[in-house]
Each structure stands twice: as C-alpha cells, then as structure tokens.
Amino acid sequence: MPVHNSDIAEAFRRLADLLEIEGGNQYRVRAYRNAAATVEGLPHDAARMIEQGADLSELPGIGEDLAGKIETLIETGELPLLEEVEGRVPEGLAEITHVSGIGPKRAWKLYEELGIETIEALRKAAEAGEIRDIEGFGEKTEQNIIDALGRFEGGEKRLRLMDAEHIAEPLLDYVREIDGVKQAIIAGSYRRQKETVGDLDILVTAKRGSDVMDRFVKYDEVDEVVSKGETRSTVVLQSGFHVDLRVVAEVSYGAALFYFTGSKAHNIVVRKRAIDRGWKLNEYGLFEDNERIAGKTEEEVYEKLDLPFIPPLLRENRGEIEAAENGELPDLVQLDDIRGDLHCHTKWSDGKFTLREMAEAAKDKGYAFLGITDHSKSQTVAGGLSEDGLAKQIDEIDELNEELDGIRLLKGSEVDILENGKLDFSDNILAQLDYVICAIHGGFNLSREKQTERVLRAMDNKHFNILAHATGRLINERAPYEIDLDRIMTEAEDRGCFLELNAHPNRLDIDDARCKMARDMGLMVPIGTDAHSINGLETMRFGVAQAGRGWLEAKDVLNTRAPDELLKLMRR
Known part of the structure; x- marks a missing residue:
C-alpha cells in the first residue's frame, strides 16, 4: 500500500x-519533529520523488539516516x-500530550501515579x-486540564486539505487515464x-463500454470495496478515505457537479429557486415537468435560474445567492495577484534555508518581495x-538588498x-524593522478576557503591525x-493593525x-505562509x-501591493 507524506510525518x-515521554535525547526528538515538518511541507509525495530519482537526504533536516527511514516506511x-x-x-500517552498544559513529563507522571x-x-x-493530589499539579492545574479537555479536538479526524490533495490528485490522474473516460472531477x-x-x-463521463468501474476498484490504494455497480462504486482507501465514483450522462454532468459539490445549504436555496x-432540480438536471431544460453544465443550470455562475468557494449560503442576484459577486483573489509573502523563517531561527536562498526562491515564484520574520528571543526552542542577533540580520538584509536583482x-x-x-523586543530594535508580526506561542490557558486584553495591550505598541495566526489553532491537533x-x-x-x-x-x-x-x-x-523552507x-x-x-x-489582501505601497499601508 502506498505511503503518503502525512503517514510519514505522523510516524515521525x-x-x-x-521518545520525549521516555525522556529521550532532546536533539534526537527535535530531529524527528523537524523531519516530520519537512516531509509534511513537501509539495509532492515523497514516494513519487524517490521514484523520480530524488535524493531525500538532500532535504533540509533529513540526512542519510532519516532518508533511509523514510524509504523503509515507503517500501x-x-x-x-x-x-x-x-x-x-x-x-x-502520545495523544494525552496534545491536551493543552500536559507535556511529556506530566503525561508520564500521570501514568506512573494514576495509570492514566x-x-x-x-x-x-x-x-x-484525583489529579490535584499529585506532586507538581494542584487544584488549579487540574481545573486547567478539565478546561483544556473541553477544547480538545480528539477522536475521528477529517484530513487537512493538503493531505487530502496528496491522496486525491494521484487518484484523479489514475481515473482520467482510464480508457474511455472523457471528464473527471472531484x-x-x-x-x-x-x-x-x-x-x-468523483464524477466522470465515459464512453459506453469503458471499464472505468473495474479499473477504479483495482486502484492500488483501495483497502476495501464497499460496493461496485455500473454507475456507482464506493471504496475505502488505506488512509480511511471513503471514495464514491459516479458515472453520469454528459447531458446531466453539470447538474450532478452542482449537486455533489454542495454545500447542502447552498443547494437547498437554489433548489427552492427552481x-x-x-x-425540479436534482443531480440529473433541471426539469420542467418531465423535460430537461438544463443540466449539461453548471453555468447552464445557474443561467436558467437567472443567476451568474457562482464559484464553488462561495457556495456556503452566506449571502452568495443575494450577491449573485444583485450582480455583486466578488472577483475573488487569485494566486497570481500575490506580490510577495509576509511571513517566513530562515536559518537565523528555525528555518532551513539562508536569506539568499529564500530570496531566490521567492524571485523564482515571480514575487516582488519577501518578508523575513524569524522568531524573537523568547522562542528558544x-x-x-x-536583539543583537536581529540587529546583525537587519544589516545582512540591507547588504543583500544591494546585491539582489x-x-x-x-x-x-x-x-x-x-x-x-x-x-x-524593545522599541529600539523594533523601530529598525519594516514591519512587525506579533504572535502568541504560549499561555494558551488564559481566560477569554485575559487573552483578549493581552493582545490589545500588545496592539498599544506603535510597532505592532500584524497579529499572526490569531486563534492559535492547529487543525486536528489543538x-x-x-x-x-x-x-x-x-x-x-x-x-x-491587521x-x-x-x-x-x-x-x-x-x-x-x-x-x-x-x-x-x-x-x-x-496572507503569509509561515514558511520554514523553500517548499x-x-x-x-x-x-x-x-x-x-x-x-x-x-x-482586500495586503500583499497584493508593491513593496512601497505595502509598507505605507502598514505604517501606523
């Protein structure tokens, strides 16, 4: 069974x-965490990279030993x-450490004392x-644990979009290559x-006699075939993903795509319009009595209902129907609109590449600028x-800007x-920067009032420009x-501020x-990537x-501007 980046990252x-719960070597622990982050951030599956002859040991933070472990996992x-x-x-115990306020040492202590x-x-x-009586805990810590458990996102998890992409895109390519398939989309x-x-x-249109269903259920990541029919089959992939493949008539393709794209709330409003x-509007088309009057394309369905095409990103019943009626749908920001990245890290803190390497990578993407935002002194990990280190980095950036074209x-x-x-940092060093991103990296258990006041007090500082990752969430983790x-x-x-x-x-x-x-x-x-590497x-x-x-x-997006205009907008 194929192993994806998310599987490798999860294992590391x-x-x-x-190892940390066991009290293992911290450098070794950190090496595995860094390797997980590196693999997780790869734009392509590591397995495919190996097939194409890539040397994973050349990736930042990997090396020969970890590259060998990755290959073993894949094989x-x-x-x-x-x-x-x-x-x-x-x-x-590993899951327990993901509860806010319980680190590896506390998890082990809870296991030793109470068998938890x-x-x-x-x-x-x-x-x-029972926890308050353990040495080093107390009543307040116990209550903090109860509060943290109330926020804990454990249990069954949906896949992050990027992890889903690593699974979905190869499967879609496989389906599109099946003989007789004309169209295929997720x-x-x-x-x-x-x-x-x-x-x-997955929706497909196919020529009569295509073996699309036979080939689909034989995909190498299929763990279980739940059902197999002429127009619909359902499988479970090794990742636990359920996948439905439906073969639809070309005359119904647009209506089916509308129906299965959703959201449910959006579909209900549009069906009511019909x-x-x-x-009547269903996955087979838009019907007047028994006559299909639209359905071949989504545009045709919307147009017949006196609406412009509504982009899938907006289909959540949050005012998009009314905006469409009034000709006020937004012209959504596109990747090509982005002029630069405002949040990235280099080898000066926990990044994997030098200032020059990150700059060249940004230039290759067509960016006009790249904001360097390495961590401040409290983030020792x-x-x-x-402040002296930041002053030296400022000087190096000034020198580099003289050379970069x-x-x-x-x-x-x-x-x-x-x-x-x-x-x-002191105001003296902050004043030497083009802009300042501010973030919370600890003290997550403060009350709503105290956490809010904490940020507002920080905003009182005239050098505060951007609040990073404002809620502190980690999808499926925190x-x-x-x-x-x-x-x-x-x-x-x-x-x-922003x-x-x-x-x-x-x-x-x-x-x-x-x-x-x-x-x-x-x-x-x-919009900032928080990039710690070129990838x-x-x-x-x-x-x-x-x-x-x-x-x-x-x-509406700050970094669609040229550097000088951007800095002017951020000036307080």
Whole structure:
C-alpha cells in the first residue's frame, strides 16, 4: 500500500512524542519533529520523488539516516524504531500530550501515579479530583486540564486539505487515464477547498463500454470495496478515505457537479429557486415537468435560474445567492495577484534555508518581495534571535538588498506577545524593522478576557503591525484558545493593525468566516505562509483558497501591493 507524506510525518511525530515521554535525547526528538515538518511541507509525495530519482537526504533536516527511514516506511509501511518504542511506552500517552498544559513529563507522571494512558481516563480522573493530589499539579492545574479537555479536538479526524490533495490528485490522474473516460472531477468539500475533507466524490463521463468501474476498484490504494455497480462504486482507501465514483450522462454532468459539490445549504436555496418557478432540480438536471431544460453544465443550470455562475468557494449560503442576484459577486483573489509573502523563517531561527536562498526562491515564484520574520528571543526552542542577533540580520538584509536583482527582502520579525501584553523586543530594535508580526506561542490557558486584553495591550505598541495566526489553532491537533476575536478585529481596524491569514495547512488561521468579516468591516488581510523552507512558500495557494472562501478580492489582501505601497499601508 502506498505511503503518503502525512503517514510519514505522523510516524515521525509519534516517534518524537514517545521518545520525549521516555525522556529521550532532546536533539534526537527535535530531529524527528523537524523531519516530520519537512516531509509534511513537501509539495509532492515523497514516494513519487524517490521514484523520480530524488535524493531525500538532500532535504533540509533529513540526512542519510532519516532518508533511509523514510524509504523503509515507503517500501514496507513500517518504521521498526517506532514499533520498538511503542513496545515500551503506552500508546495513549502520545495523544494525552496534545491536551493543552500536559507535556511529556506530566503525561508520564500521570501514568506512573494514576495509570492514566487514555484521554477518557484523564477526563475521569480530573473530574473525580484525583489529579490535584499529585506532586507538581494542584487544584488549579487540574481545573486547567478539565478546561483544556473541553477544547480538545480528539477522536475521528477529517484530513487537512493538503493531505487530502496528496491522496486525491494521484487518484484523479489514475481515473482520467482510464480508457474511455472523457471528464473527471472531484466534487464535494474538496472542490470547495474546505480546510478539512472527510471523503471524496468523483464524477466522470465515459464512453459506453469503458471499464472505468473495474479499473477504479483495482486502484492500488483501495483497502476495501464497499460496493461496485455500473454507475456507482464506493471504496475505502488505506488512509480511511471513503471514495464514491459516479458515472453520469454528459447531458446531466453539470447538474450532478452542482449537486455533489454542495454545500447542502447552498443547494437547498437554489433548489427552492427552481421550485418557485415550478421546476425540479436534482443531480440529473433541471426539469420542467418531465423535460430537461438544463443540466449539461453548471453555468447552464445557474443561467436558467437567472443567476451568474457562482464559484464553488462561495457556495456556503452566506449571502452568495443575494450577491449573485444583485450582480455583486466578488472577483475573488487569485494566486497570481500575490506580490510577495509576509511571513517566513530562515536559518537565523528555525528555518532551513539562508536569506539568499529564500530570496531566490521567492524571485523564482515571480514575487516582488519577501518578508523575513524569524522568531524573537523568547522562542528558544525555535532558535529565537536576541536583539543583537536581529540587529546583525537587519544589516545582512540591507547588504543583500544591494546585491539582489528583481526581489526585495523586507525586514520583519515574528515577535512573541508575552503574557503581560508586552512585546519580546524593545522599541529600539523594533523601530529598525519594516514591519512587525506579533504572535502568541504560549499561555494558551488564559481566560477569554485575559487573552483578549493581552493582545490589545500588545496592539498599544506603535510597532505592532500584524497579529499572526490569531486563534492559535492547529487543525486536528489543538483547538483555538479563548479570545474575543470580534473585539480584536474592531480594535485592529481602529488602530491600523491587521490580522494574518496564516496559509500553513496546519493552521489556515484566520478561518473563512473571519476573512469575510474582515472584508465587510474594511480590514485588509495579509496572507503569509509561515514558511520554514523553500517548499513552504508553495502553501500560499491554500491561503488564497481560504481567502476566496472568505469573499476576499485582490484589493482586500495586503500583499497584493508593491513593496512601497505595502509598507505605507502598514505604517501606523
């Protein structure tokens, strides 16, 4: 069975968690975490890269040993070292460490003292008041654990969009190459580019006699064939993904694509529009009595209902029908509109490449600028810069800008917002930067009121420009911390600050609803990849899709501007 990047990253991350719980060497633990992040951020499947002759040991943070482990995983589906460590450490402890406030040492302590090795056992012990008596915990910590469990996103998970893409696109290519297939597309939440995807719906048109169904169920990642018919088959892939493949008549293709793309809420409103005209709309077409009056294309269906084509990104019943009626659908921002990236890291902190290498990669993408935002001093685990270190980086950027042609490096920093609301650097060094991105990287358990005040106090600093990943969520890993984002956005608009749309597939923070809210209130949104490598710059497309789901046009996105105009807009 093929092994995807998400499988490799999960194996390395799990190995790192278990080794850390065991008290293993921190450099070794960090190496596995870095390897997981590197593989997870690759724009192509590692398995395909190996097939094409790529040397994975040349990837940043990988090396020969880890490259060998990746190849073993791809070839056998197993990682012997992980199996060995799993034999020593209860498997549930790794998940417990993902609960906010419980690190590896506390997880091991809970196991030793109370035998806790599952989330449910942790919940029961906390609610029974058994944790407070363990040395180093106490009543407040116990309550924090209860609160964190209330926010914990455990259980069955939908795949992140990028992980779904790594699975879906090779499958779609396989289907399109089947003899007799004319059209093939993936509908559903995948086509709407939602941040997570639960299953796949593939629609095809095919010549009579095509063996598309026989070939589909023989795809090499199929783990189980749930059903197989002439027009519909359902399989479960090794990843756990359910995939439906439907063969539809060409005359019904547009109606089927509309129906299976969704969302359900959008479809209900459009079907009601048909009913109001005495018609019926389903996956086979738009009908007046028994006569099909539209259905070959989506455009034909919308046009017959007196609507322009509504992009799939907008189909959530959040006002798109009314906007379409009034000729006010947004001209959604496109990847080509982006002039540069405002959030990336280099070897100066926890990035994998030099300033020059990141600049050249940005230039190759056609960018006019690249913002350098390495971590501040409190982020010791991420190699955060001291003020002297940042001053040296500023000098190096100035020197590089004298040499670089066609790309400009902007001087920035990702500065920690401390729990008291102060910034991690002095005003003296911040004043030397082009702009400042501010972020919360700890203290997630503060109350909603205190977390909000923390950010507002930070915004009082005149050097504060952008709030990064505003809710702190990690998709499928960590729930958002408590914060009054409505108030934060209002205050940001008043003070001339901005909220980032972090394009990293783990974050996509702020979400689409907040992007639309920002648009409606006139608050521009910067999109940053949070790239820690050259490959990380490629995730801008996920941020642009999220921005589109939030109705953002190019004029609503900060980094669609040339550098000088951009810096003018950020000046407070």
